[in-house]
Amino acid sequence: xxxxxxxxxxxxxxxxxxxxxxxxxxxxxxxxxxxxxxxxxxxxxxxxxxxxxxxxxxxxxxxxxxxxxxxxxxxxxxxxxxxxxxxxxxxxxxxxxxxxxxxxxxxxxxxxxxxxxxxxxxxxxxxxxxxxxxxxxxxxxxxxxxxxxxxxxxxxxxxxxxxxxxxxxxxxxxxxxxxxxxxxxxxxxxxxxxxxxxxxxxxxxxxxxxxxxxxxxxxxxxxxxxxxxxxxxxxxxxxxxxxxxxxxxxxxxxxxxxxxxxxxxxxxxxxxxxxxxxxxxxxxxxxxxxxxxxxxxxxxxxxxxxxxxxxxxxxxxxxxxxxxxxxxxxxxxxxxxxxxxxxxxxxxxxxxxxxxxxxxxxxxxxxxxxxxxxxxxxxxxxxxx
Amino acid sequence: xxxxxxxxxxxxxxxxxxxxxxxxxxxxxxxxxxxxxxxxxxxxxxxxxxxxxxxxxxxxxxxxxxxxxxxxxxxxxxxxxxxxxxxxxxxxxxxxxxxxxxxxxxxxxxxxxxxxxxxxxxxxxxxxxxxxx
Numbered sequence: 151x152x153x154x155x156x157x158x159x160x161x162x163x164x165x166x167x168x169x170x171x172x173x174x175x176x177x178x179x180x181x182x183x184x185x186x187x188x189x190x191x192x193x194x195x196x197x198x199x200x201x202x203x204x205x206x207x208x209x210x211x212x213x214x215x216x217x218x219x220x221x222x223x224x225x226x227x228x229x230x231x232x233x234x235x236x237x238x239x240x241x242x243x244x245x246x247x248x249x250x251x252x253x254x255x256x257x258x259x260x261x262x263x264x265x266x267x268x269x270x271x272x273x274x275x276x277x278x279x280x281x282x283x284x285x286x287x288x289x290x291x292x293x294x295x296x297x298x299x300x301x302x303x304x305x306x307x308x309x310x311x312x313x314x315x316x317x318x319x320x321x322x323x324x325x326x327x328x329x330x331x332x333x334x335x336x337x338x339x340x341x342x343x344x345x346x347x348x349x350x351x352x353x354x355x356x357x358x359x360x361x362x363x364x365x366x367x368x369x370x371x372x373x374x375x376x377x378x379x380x381x382x383x384x385x386x387x388x389x390x391x392x393x394x395x396x397x398x399x400x401x402x403x404x405x406x407x408x409x410x411x412x413x414x415x416x417x418x419x420x421x422x423x424x425x426x427x428x429x430x431x432x433x434x435x436x437x438x439x440x441x442x443x444x445x446x447x448x449x450x451x452x453x454x455x456x457x458x459x460x461x462x463x464x465x466x467x468x469x470x471x472x473x474x475x476x477x478x479x480x481x482x483x484x485x486x487x488x489x490x491x492x493x494x495x496x497x498x499x500x501x502x503x504x505x506x507x508x509x510x511x512x513x514x515x516x517x518x519x520x521x522x523x524x525x526x527x528x529x530x531x532x533x534x535x
Numbered sequence: 536x537x538x539x540x541x542x543x544x545x546x547x548x549x550x551x552x553x554x555x556x557x558x559x560x561x562x563x564x565x566x567x568x569x570x571x572x573x574x575x576x577x578x579x580x581x582x583x584x585x586x587x588x589x590x591x592x593x594x595x596x597x598x599x600x601x602x603x604x605x606x607x608x609x610x611x612x613x614x615x616x617x618x619x620x621x622x623x624x625x626x627x628x629x630x631x632x633x634x635x636x637x638x639x640x641x642x643x644x645x646x647x648x649x650x651x652x653x654x655x656x657x658x659x660x661x662x663x664x665x666x667x668x
Contacts, residue, residue, distance in 0.1 A: 273599040282544060283565045287624045287646060287658070288595065288602040289610045296593035297612055297622070304591070304635055349594040395565060397612050397622040402591075 151248045155374035155534065156366045157381040158187040159493035164331040164362040164481030166264045172199075172206050173218040175363035176260040180219055183256070183365045187378045192367075193252035195219075195226035196242045198235030198259035199485035202228075204274035205266035215260070232278035233434060235259060236364070236488020237389070237518030237527025243368045244387055253373065258365035259486030271359055275484065278521040280395040292356060292435065293348035294396055294522050299437035300350055301402050306452030310350060313436035314341035316458060317354050317478055320433065323465065324475020326505040329490075331360045331481030355436040357482035364489035366496070374534070380500045385513070386419025386530035388412060396522050403452075405523035408445035412517070412528045416447075419513075419530040423447035426530070427511040428470045428498055430491035432519045433477050442517055443471065446528070465508065473498065473506040488518030488527060499533040536649050541656055548658040551641065553619070555581035562619045583621065586640045586664065587613040590620070594630050601647040613639055613661055627662035638664040 160182025162175050170178070176197065184192075197215055202208045212227035231238035236259035243257035263271050276291045284294065302308060315338055324330040341354035374381040390410035393399055399406070416422055423446060431446070433439035440454035448469050449457045457463065463471035474480040474494040477487060495514035497503040512533050519526040546552040553564035558575035564583065569576045592611035595602070602608065609625040625633070626644050639661040646656045 269598070269600050269603075272597060276599055280565070283547075284622055285599065286656070287610060287622065287660070288598065288605070288608060289622060289624075290595055290597065290599055292597070293593040293595050293610050297591040297610070300593065300635070301591040301612075346594070346596045348596065351593070393571065395622065397620040398564070398571065402612070402620075 152250055153371035154244050154247045154368055154384045155371040155381045156368055156384060156492070156496060156531070157374050157378040158183045158367040159365065159496050160186070161329050161364040161490060161493050162362050163329050164360045164483055164490070167361040168264065170361070172202055172208065172211070172260055172262040173214055175262065175361060176215045176258060176365070177218050179258060179363040179365040180256055183367050187367060189254050189367065189377050191254060192221060192224060192256050193254050194224055194246060195221065195256045195258070196229055196239045196246070197226065198229050198239035198488060199261060200230060200232050200235050201261060201263060201266070201271070201274045201484060205270060206262050230485070231525045232520035233432070233482070233484045234488060234518050234520035234525045234527055235485035236490070237529065238488070240488060240492055240529055241387055241389055241527060244384055247368045247370060254367065254369045256365060256367055257489065258363060259489040260363040261483035261485045262361045263359045263483065264361050283395050290348060292351050295435040295437050296348040296351040298396065298402060298441070298522060299435070302437060302440065303350070305403060308452065308455045311338060311342070312455035312458060313355060313440070314338045316433070316436050316439050317341050319458070319463060320472055320476045320478035323473050323506060324479025327475050327480055328504065330475045330479050331358055332475070332479045351435060357434045357477035360481040360483050362481060362483035362486050362490065364486050364493050366489060366492055381534055382496050382499050382531045383534050384529060385532040386415035386417070386421070388414030388418065388528045390414070390526050392524050394521070394524050403441065405441045405445045405526070407523045407526035408442055408517060408519060408528065411526040412446050415528040415530050419532070421513060421530065425513055426469060426515045427513050428473060428495065428508055429515045429517065430472055430474060430494055431476065431517045432487070433472065434482055436478070439471070439476070441523070445523070446515070446517060465506065470508060473503065473508065488516070491516035491518055492529060492531070495531050499531060536654065536656065538654055541654060549643065551583040551659055553581045553583050554578040562617060564619060564621055583619065584615050586638060587615040587661070589625065589637045589639050590614045590635060592625060592633050601649065609633065611661070624660045625662065626660040632663070640664050
């Protein structure tokens with residue numbers, strides 16, 4: 151198996167891009183990434199996307215983007231794992247390069263949620279869950295997370311305010327990220343007084359609806375210095391699944407697929423949670439942050455609030471979390487989110503993160519998932535000198 | 536939803552039929568090709584008990600397509616004596632009376648309509664059991 155490097159990245163701001171289509175967004179991010187490096191060719195494109203079939207009335211996204219980019223006839227196809235599509239695309243690109251089948255691949259994610267009108271987006275996003283046994287009964291994606299959140303507060307006696315305070319931290323980080331959709335700070339009251347979505351989840355517990363594309367370029371590690379002066383290595387990568395409906399899980403508060411994916415990634419990278427300098431985690435709802443941090447090994451179970459109030463997740467804390475603002479503030483263009491996370495870790499490792507730049511970050515972790523972690527991706531990146 | 540798509544799930548929608556693994560004894564719901572606990576595939580039919588307890592719930596304020604007319608409505612996770620858990624809609628309840636641990640029972644109800652010309656979908660939901668009745 152060949153070692154794999156990421157030599158470039160490109161992103162659009164996450165936003166409601168009324169004047170840009172799914173093709174425009176993907177091409178913009180791809181051209182940004184390609185123009186930064188000196189590559190002779192691209193062998194394939196893997197594009198993560200969840201909702202284009204529902205909201206843009208378009209399948210065959212791989213061909214659509216390859217055509218728009220003038221990259222025909224190279225192989226190009228869409229990878230779909232709901233909100234984990236971006237992470238799944240990264241894994242696919244990694245496999246393609248490490249296996250030796252392809253040398254230089256473009257891996258990206260794109261989502262255009264604002265092309266759906268009215269309740270279409272809510273319904274489309276809900277399809278990450280079990281249609282026959284959850285959606286059928288009117289259970290929405292937000293309410294699945296609400297069921298878990300109420301259970302978490304009941305079992306661990308964690309106050310509701312802790313979740314609001316996590317959102318506050320995300321907005322503080324996101325306010326300094328030029329790519330973030332919600333570039334403003336909020337306070338605890340903003341969350342607690344926001345609209346009820348699915349009790350106990352309120353509007354400011356949720357990631358916003360937005361559009362965006364993020365792209366990275368992968369190649370064999372041994373070739374990376376030929377194409378770029380700065381690059382990172384995909385040192386570890388893991389993926390796992392869990393039951394599609396949440397009620398079937400023996401432990402409702404353990405996101406087992408994250409735990410398994412993370413352990414596999416840690417093992418491959420030969421690191422442990424304490425070696426990680428920063429993490430981008432999948433906080434589509436504030437409860438996801440608590441359970442993800444626990445499954446990743448950054449917090450003991452049920453103690454997410456203790457670490458939060460100790461400042462562990464702050465930019466100068468034990469494990470800086472979502473310096474980008476996370477899904478909460480940077481935004482969650484679903485199929486692109488997993489690739490945004492990777493791009494943001496790379497910016498930190500290469501010292502290109504601007505106002506949110508950490509000092510001396512060597513190893514970063516990105517965790518992306520579908521549904522309530524029914525499908526998870528964990529990627530560990532290491533700075534290369 | 537097409538008629539066959541609704542019709543093929545009738546054992547679950549209206550009779551709450553699950554699978555019991557003959558090998559490890561666990562109940563599997565929704566039904567699957569193999570037991571999620573032991574991996575075997577020798578099952579017998581198991582009917583989910585009439586009564587259970589609500590272990591978590593949420594009140595939906597922003598419905599998906601097809602549920603606009605009943606909003607707000609309640610969904611929950613119900614746990615039965617044998618430890619089995621399922622998710623369903625909680626009906627016939629005042630949202631101010633919802634409590635974790637409350638006893639609920641099966642009741643047959645309309646779930647949603649598929650537009651003006653599609654089928655009306657019915658299924659078993661759960662409602663609170665009031666002790667004084």
